[in-house]
Amino acid sequence: MRPITFTIEKQHPGTLARAGVLRTPHGAINTPAFIAVGTKADVKGIDSTQFPELGVQAIISNTYHLYLSPGEELIEKAGGLHRFMGWGGPIMTDSGGFQVFSLGEGFGKKISKFSKPEEELSSAHLGSSQREHPTIPLPVFFDEDLATSHGKLAIVDDDGVTFTSHVDGSLHRFTPERSIEIQHKLGADIIYAFDECTSPAAEYKYQKEAMDRTHEWAARSLRAHRGNIEKNNAQGIYGIVQGGRFADLRVESAKELANMDFDGYGIGGSFSKHDILGILDKVNTELPTDKPRHLLGIGEPEDMFIGVAAGIDTFDCVLPTRNGRNGGLYTARGKIQIPNASYINDFGPIDEGCDCTVCMHHTRSYVHHLFRTHEMLGPILASMHNIRFLTRLVERVRQSIVEGNFEEFRDGFLQKYQNEA
Numbered sequence: 001m002r003p004i005t006f007t008i009e010k011q012h013p014g015t016l017a018r019a020g021v022l023r024t025p026h027g028a029i030n031t032p033a034f035i036a037v038g039t040k041a042d043v044k045g046i047d048s049t050q051f052p053e054l055g056v057q058a059i060i061s062n063t064y065h066l067y068l069s070p071g072e073e074l075i076e077k078a079g080g081l082h083r084f085m086g087w088g089g090p091i092m093t094d095s096g097g098f099q100v101f102s103l104g105e106g107f108g109k110k111i112s113k114f115s116k117p118e119e120e121l122s123s124a125h126l127g128s129s130q131r132e133h134p135t136i137p138l139p140v141f142f143d144e145d146l147a148t149s150h151g152k153l154a155i156v157d158d159d160g161v162t163f164t165s166h167v168d169g170s171l172h173r174f175t176p177e178r179s180i181e182i183q184h185k186l187g188a189d190i191i192y193a194f195d196e197c198t199s200p201a202a203e204y205k206y207q208k209e210a211m212d213r214t215h216e217w218a219a220r221s222l223r224a225h226r227g228n229i230e231k232n233n234a235q236g237i238y239g240i241v242q243g244g245r246f247a248d249l250r251v252e253s254a255k256e257l258a259n260m261d262f263d264g265y266g267i268g269g270s271f272s273k274h275d276i277l278g279i280l281d282k283v284n285t286e287l288p289t290d291k292p293r294h295l296l297g298i299g300e301p302e303d304m305f306i307g308v309a310a311g312i313d314t315f316d317c318v319l320p321t322r323n324g325r326n327g328g329l330y331t332a333r334g335k336i337q338i339p340n341a342s343y344i345n346d347f348g349p350i351d352e353g354c355d356c357t358v359c360m361h362h363t364r365s366y367v368h369h370l371f372r373t374h375e376m377l378g379p380i381l382a383s384m385h386n387i388r389f390l391t392r393l394v395e396r397v398r399q400s401i402v403e404g405n406f407e408e409f410r411d412g413f414l415q416k417y418q419n420e421a
Contacts, residue, residue, distance in 0.1 A: 040066065180221050194221050236263035362381060
């Protein structure tokens with residue numbers, strides 16, 4: 001029996017939305033689910049002992065960062081990620097493939113996973129092949145941590161990628177086999193095949209080459225994992241659908257990976273919110289219905305409704321804690337910026353009706369005060385609230401699927417959810 005099993009409990013009529021249970025060696029995940037990002041074996045600002053009260057069922061950690069520090073050997077010596085960070089629930093680890101993108105093609109371009117249609121780049125930015133193929137609109141370039149978190153060098157070849165460490169400039173190399181070896185030592189419940197996440201601005205020809213390379217790396221990753229009997233019995237492995245912003249490549253990638261014996265599937269790369277539903281449901285229609293699907297790096301409130309309707313089971317996203325650290329908080333009526341002066345005398349909770357400990361014990365005025373005086377507790381409380389807001393929202397989404405009123409719940413939530421700030 002495989003270490004990862006997935007059971008669908010309820011399918012919502014007229015959509016691909018489903019409620020299920022993903023069982024792992026360290027516990028079950030009720031889906032749909034938000035997977036908190038624990039890049040360096042921590043969810044920024046939140047102690048792992050607080051995960052249960054925040055509704056966190058599982059986390060996803062970063063293979064690249066943990067490889068550089070503290071190193072997979074030390075984590076293995078500590079007993080694996082679970083013991084190292086003091087978390088007994090399910091853990092995923094990515095493959096390091098996104099670093100191929102951020103270190104190389106994506107470096108300095110500050111590329112988002114998502115864009116809004118009105119922010120798309122003009123056709124002048126596109127090569128002729130991009131104008132000739134059906135595409136997902138280009139994401140906008142914007143300021144984020146990407147450009148300052150990695151070194152500049154990444155050279156991709158058919159065998160793997162050579163890159164410099166953003167920590168000390170030292171030279172390193174990842175191949176599919178090496179990525180799997182590192183993830184075996186980290187000891188997560190679910191690991192990912194090594195992939196190449198291309199720049200969404202890359203032309204069709206390169207996207208096709210990178211997709212074909214990702215498929216070859218997927219097969220090599222799968223062989224490396226299945227060939228280790230001990231780890232194959234302890235860890236599940238997901239393949240990653242790529243293909244850039246081209247709909248035909250995405251569907252081709254899904255078909256190719258569906259023929260490989262993965263335990264589940266991740267959908268990687270960059271999308272536009274304008275067309276994500278159209279491409280996600282096409283991709284998920286090609287993937288096996290009895291295996292879980294994870295949308296990598298995307299998971300704001302409105303995004304999750306799009307993903308769930310298209311058959312996504314789990315999500316991860318850094319924005320809840322990143323927004324929180326910068327004073328952005330989720331509420332039922334949209335995001336607010338708590339450092340704004342309008343909250344000085346606001347003695348209500350962050351979000352009326354929220355069951356998180358922050359809303360139960362603290363006011364907007366107090367959290368505003370913490371941010372204005374640069375107290376470290378402010379970003380911590382904001383991050384805790386944001387995590388709970390998303391986990392609670394997905395709990396309610398799951399309940400709506402089980403009860404058969406998903407679309408009514410979605411429409412009611414989104415009608416209220418608008419920018420308050």
